[in-house]
Amino acid sequence: MSQNYSEQAAYYQAFSTGYWASEDAASCPCHGQGYVLSEVDTWHECPVHFCGQLHPDALDGAPEGFDAQALELESMTAWAVKRGLASPLPIAVNGADEVPQLVDESFGDADIPF
Numbered sequence: 688m689s690q691n692y693s694e695q696a697a698y699y700q701a702f703s704t705g706y707w708a709s710e711d712a713a714s715c716p717c718h719g720q721g722y723v724l725s726e727v728d729t730w731h732e733c734p735v736h737f738c739g740q741l742h743p744d745a746l747d748g749a750p751e752g753f754d755a756q757a758l759e760l761e762s763m764t765a766w767a768v769k770r771g772l773a774s775p776l777p778i779a780v781n782g783a784d785e786v787p788q789l790v791d792e793s794f795g796d797a798d799i800p801f
C-alpha cells in the first residue's frame with residue numbers, strides 16, 4: 688500500500704516539475720490553456736503557457752451567466768503585475784493621468800473665422 692502511495696507521490700513530484708511542457712501550444716499537453724490534469728487527478732500550471740489563467744475548478748458552482756472572462760482577465764492582470772510584466776489590461780493598471788486625452792486640433796486660433 689505504502690509503495691503505491693510513494694509511486695504516486697514520485698509521479699506527482701515529477702509531474703510538478705513541468706518536464707512535459709512544450710513551447711508549441713499545439714503539442715503542449717496544456718493545449719496553450721495553462722493547466723494540465725495529471726494522471727493522479729491533480730491540476731498543474733504549465734511552465735510555458737500559464738500566465739494567470741483561472742484554475743479549471745475555479746468556476747465550479749459559479750452562477751449562470753457569471754462573467755468568467757472578466758474574472759480571468761483580472762486574474763491574468765494580477766499575475767502579470769506581480770511579475771512586473773505588461774498587463775493585458777493597461778488601462779486597469781495605469782494611473783488616471785495616463786489615460787489619453789482627446790485633443791481636438793482642428794480649431795487653432797487662425798481657424799476662427801471672425
Ligand SMILES: [Zn+2]
Nearest residue numbers: 715717733736
Ligand atoms: Zn503548455
